[in-house]
Amino acid sequence: xxxxxxxxxxxxxxxxxxxxxxxxxxxxxxxxxxxxxxxxxxxxxxxxxxxxxxxxxxxxxxxxxxxxxxxxxxxxxxxxxxxxxxxxxxxxxxxxxxxxxxxxxxxxxxxxxxxxxxxxxxxxxxxxxxxxxxxxxxxxxxxxxxxxxxxxxxxxxxxxxxxxxxxxxxxxxxxxxxxxxxxxxxxxxxxxxxxxxxxxxxxxxxxxxxxxxxxxxxxxxxxxxxxxxxxxxxxxxxxxxxxxxxxxxxxxxxxxxxxxxxxxxxxxxxxxxxxxxxxxxxxxxxxxxxxxxxxxxxxxxxxxxxxxxxxxxxxxxxxxxxxxxxxxxxxxxxxxxxxxxxxxxxxxxxxxxxxxxxxxxxxxxxxxxxxxxxxxxxxxxxxxxxxxxxxxxxxxxxxxxxxxxxxxxxxxxxxxxxxxxxxxxxxxxxxxxxxxxxxxxxxxxxxxxxxxxxxxxxxxxxxxxxxxxxxxxxxxxxxxxxxxxxxxxxxxxxxxxxxxxxxxxxxxxxxxxxxxxxxxxxxxxxxxxxxxxxxxxxxxxxxxxxxxxxxxxxxxxxxxxxxxxxxxxxxxxxxxxxxxxxxxxxxxxxxxxxxxxxxxxxxxxxxxxxxxxxxxxxxxxxxxxxxxxxxxxxxxxxxxxxxxxxxxxxxxxxxxxxxxxxxxxxxxxxxxxxxxxxxxxxxxxxxxxxxxxxxxxxxxxxxxxxxxxxxxxxxxxxxxxxxxxxxxxxxxxxxxxxxxxxxxxxxxxxxxxxxxxxxxxxxxxxxxxxxxxxxxxxxxxxxxxxxxxxxxxxxxxxxxxxxxxxxxx
Ligand SMILES: [Zn+2]
Ligand SMILES: [Zn+2]
Numbered sequence: 001x002x003x004x005x006x007x008x009x010x011x012x013x014x015x016x017x018x019x020x021x022x023x024x025x026x027x028x029x030x031x032x033x034x035x036x037x038x039x040x041x042x043x044x045x046x047x048x049x050x051x052x053x054x055x056x057x058x059x060x061x062x063x064x065x066x067x068x069x070x071x072x073x074x075x076x077x078x079x080x081x082x083x084x085x086x087x088x089x090x091x092x093x094x095x096x097x098x099x100x101x102x103x104x105x106x107x108x109x110x111x112x113x114x115x116x117x118x119x120x121x122x123x124x125x126x127x128x129x130x131x132x133x134x135x136x137x138x139x140x141x142x143x144x145x146x147x148x149x150x151x152x153x154x155x156x157x158x159x160x161x162x163x164x165x166x167x168x169x170x171x172x173x174x175x176x177x178x179x180x181x182x183x184x185x186x187x188x189x190x191x192x193x194x195x196x197x198x199x200x201x202x203x204x205x206x207x208x209x210x211x212x213x214x215x216x217x218x219x220x221x222x223x224x225x226x227x228x229x230x231x232x233x234x235x236x237x238x239x240x241x242x243x244x245x246x247x248x249x250x251x252x253x254x255x256x257x258x259x260x261x262x263x264x265x266x267x268x269x270x271x272x273x274x275x276x277x278x279x280x281x282x283x284x285x286x287x288x289x290x291x292x293x294x295x296x297x298x299x300x301x302x303x304x305x306x307x308x309x310x311x312x313x314x315x316x317x318x319x320x321x322x323x324x325x326x327x328x329x330x331x332x333x334x335x336x337x338x339x340x341x342x343x344x345x346x347x348x349x350x351x352x353x354x355x356x357x358x359x360x361x362x363x364x365x366x367x368x369x370x371x372x373x374x375x376x377x378x379x380x381x382x383x384x385x386x387x388x389x390x391x392x393x394x395x396x397x398x399x400x401x402x403x404x405x406x407x408x409x410x411x412x413x414x415x416x417x418x419x420x421x422x423x424x425x426x427x428x429x430x431x432x433x434x435x436x437x438x439x440x441x442x443x444x445x446x447x448x449x450x451x452x453x454x455x456x457x458x459x460x461x462x463x464x465x466x467x468x469x470x471x472x473x474x475x476x477x478x479x480x481x482x483x484x485x486x487x488x489x490x491x492x493x494x495x496x497x498x499x500x501x502x503x504x505x506x507x508x509x510x511x512x513x514x515x516x517x518x519x520x521x522x523x524x525x526x527x528x529x530x531x532x533x534x535x536x537x538x539x540x541x542x543x544x545x546x547x548x549x550x551x552x553x554x555x556x557x558x559x560x561x562x563x564x565x566x567x568x569x570x571x572x573x574x575x576x577x578x579x580x581x582x583x584x585x586x587x588x589x590x591x592x593x594x595x596x597x598x599x600x601x602x603x604x605x606x607x608x609x610x611x612x613x614x615x616x617x618x619x620x621x622x623x624x625x626x627x628x629x630x631x632x633x634x635x636x637x638x639x640x641x642x643x644x645x646x647x648x649x650x651x652x653x654x655x656x657x658x659x660x661x662x663x664x665x666x667x668x669x670x671x672x673x674x675x676x677x678x679x680x681x682x683x684x685x686x687x688x689x690x691x692x693x694x695x696x697x698x699x700x701x702x703x704x705x706x707x708x709x710x711x712x713x714x715x716x717x718x719x720x721x722x723x724x725x726x727x728x729x730x731x732x733x734x735x736x737x738x739x740x741x742x743x744x745x746x747x748x749x750x751x752x753x754x755x756x757x758x759x760x761x762x763x764x765x766x767x768x769x770x771x772x773x774x775x776x777x778x779x780x781x782x783x784x785x786x787x788x789x790x791x792x793x794x795x796x797x798x799x800x801x802x803x804x805x806x807x808x809x
Pocket of ligand 1: 108110111113132133134
């Protein structure tokens with residue numbers, strides 16, 4: 001039986017600025033309902049009158065046909081006294097407590113794409129077409145609420161045609177804040193660096209055509225995009241690629257590519273369905289793909305690697321350029337050495353002059369620099385390596401128990417820095433900012449802290465930061481805590497990694513402890529030494545260190561990161577001892593190679609203990625093994641280069657995991673701390689070297705051996721901790737797909753439940769989220785189990801502090 005009733009529907013989530021109200025309007029009209037829909041401080045509020053069947057139908061369709069960029073987190077309905085409405089209308093917004101979510105930028109949608117490519121449409125060839133389902137969002141926001149006047153589109157008053165579309169609920173551009181067309185919106189022009197001739201609007205086509213012509217002829221063109229400048233060149237032209245590397249002084253790191261469509265990418269990479277879907281998603285990230293297609297790219301694109309990062313054009317501007325180019329383009333960040341991506345016209349003119357032959361400019365300011373995100377499919381799901389455009393600043397939902405979390409701010413780490421705003425029980429993880437030791441990156445990081453504070457109207461009651469005394473983010477947090485008289489929670493690096501993994505996997509606040517395995521380069525340990533291969537019994541509030549990779553000296557501190565051979569030497573010297581190595585393996589090329597190094601100096605450093613901090617680092621073990629196999633032994637151009645090359649070459653070994661290398665488990669006298677000991681692995685590896693074993697086989701034996709050793713350590717820990725049945729994997733080393741997938745397989749085979757990262761990076765980009773969760777948990781429940789209690793000031797050993805200070809630099 002049909003009953004006429006009035007229902008109030010409250011929708012929470014990402015529902016503003018994404019075309020939600022027009023969708024509600026359209027569905028309500030379809031279902032013959034009357035009523036109203038409006039935005040308020042909590043999301044979207046609908047009041048509607050109609051027969052109960054139609055209302056039920058409306059609610060079902062609201063879920064199924066919600067606009068593509070919206071994310072409904074919660075819908076609550078409540079029956080009201082019967083209200084009469086004349087029709088269904090979109091009512092004025094009601095301001096309230098301001099917690100409007102800012103939506104990430106979204107790639108051009110199918111409808112806009114068609115328009116831009118259709119000569120009959122008025123936006124044909126227009127590089128800034130967008131609608132409620134796509135286009136710039138976060139990159140143009142200066143203030144909230146998200147209205148045109150508070151974005152960099154304020155400089156472009158809407159023309160009459162755009163205004164009509166903006167006001168028409170049935171239009172795809174109803175209330176699309178960045179709405180624009182060739183009459184009223186931003187325009188492009190080309191500046192030639194050599195001649196200083198600028199060709200501009202209304203000859204936008206001429207600017208595009210010239211840029212395309214230049215690219216086809218091997219030139220480097222700087223392109224002002226959505227979140228910053230790119231440097232582009234023809235990726236199939238080895239000379240152009242090499243030229244770009246030389247001009248940019250970027251020799252090691254792989255270049256990202258952009259291609260017009262999936263078919264072009266398939267010439268170089270055999271795409272899986274999941275990869276194709278990810279490339280075409282509104283987030284449109286750079287996807288790391290196996291370079292296993294029929295055609296080969298020049299070696300200069302991704303030196304030493306068997307993967308390549310591809311993305312599809314995500315703005316109309318990129319679409320219009322790539323439409324005219326048959327093959328892929330290099331599309332790398334437009335920056336100078338390690339500085340952040342350039343965003344402003346003047347900085348580009350000054351800074352990119354010596355790199356680009358021409359600059360394709362536009363006049364819409366970039367309010368927030370945002371890099372391209374990088375994702376890889378690993379262990380069956382998309383796994384974020386760099387979380388920026390398309391993903392930030394969307395909220396990461398907090399698990400059960402965190403409802404009472406205080407508003408707080410977590411400052412993150414030092415490299416791949418992000419920060420995290422906790423407000424109303426939601427965690428907003430900032431976009432990737434870069435390495436804070438770069439002065440302009442650190443300035444940008446501070447600017448963004450202010451911006452987020454403004455956008456989210458955020459006044460933290462609590463601050464959180466890394467325990468490292470020399471991280472710039474931690475120093476800033478201390479300063480802020482003193483200035484604003486706020487409590488500061490200092491969080492151990494690897495505990496933060498594990499907590500971030502727990503949050504994104506929805507582990508409840510009061511869930512039993514997990515066995516956290518944090519593998520990375522280095523982080524400040526509670527005992528004042530450097531950690532980086534940790535097995536922690538952890539919950540959100542605290543942890544206990546149960547096992548670690550056996551510490552080995554980092555000879556020369558940071559120099560050990562730059563010169564990987566130092567780690568090889570340190571591992572050999574610490575394991576079998578140098579004398580024994582020389583005696584047994586003098587015939588090896590490795591031995592002749594190391595003898596040429598300044599060993600007497602290094603030995604003196606080891607004897608005196610000067611600048612040789614001990615590190616239980618998994619990252620350094622990878623460096624040591626890579627260098628022993630001759631992979632970037634002398635110099636790493638970026639941290640982790642050796643590990644990436646080692647993984648790449650291990651992947652090529654068809655036999656996979658046959659006869660993995662053995663490791664040993666030992667117990668540290670007195671403390672009971674278990675050590676993962678790599679000496680047996682080294683002995684087998686050196687024998688392999690002596691027998692001219694293929695490098696790929698040794699790399700594979702190492703990867704599979706390490707995974708098995710970690711599994712064995714887990715089993716050993718469970719002998720005395722039988723209740724532990726959940727393992728959380730985090731830290732930058734888990735960007736290694738081979739290691740992650742093999743370890744997950746082994747742990748699952750042992751009946752363990754395995755948490756690992758997907759939406760939040762496993763590297764230091766995820767630290768801020770973990771810090772936020774830990775600070776919130778400690779605040780919510782101040783009394784926590786003594787066995788998991790974190791550090792107390794008294795047990796911190798600061799002997800290595802000077803060394804760590806130098807390491808932070
Ligand atoms: Zn669109
Ligand atoms: Zn217009």
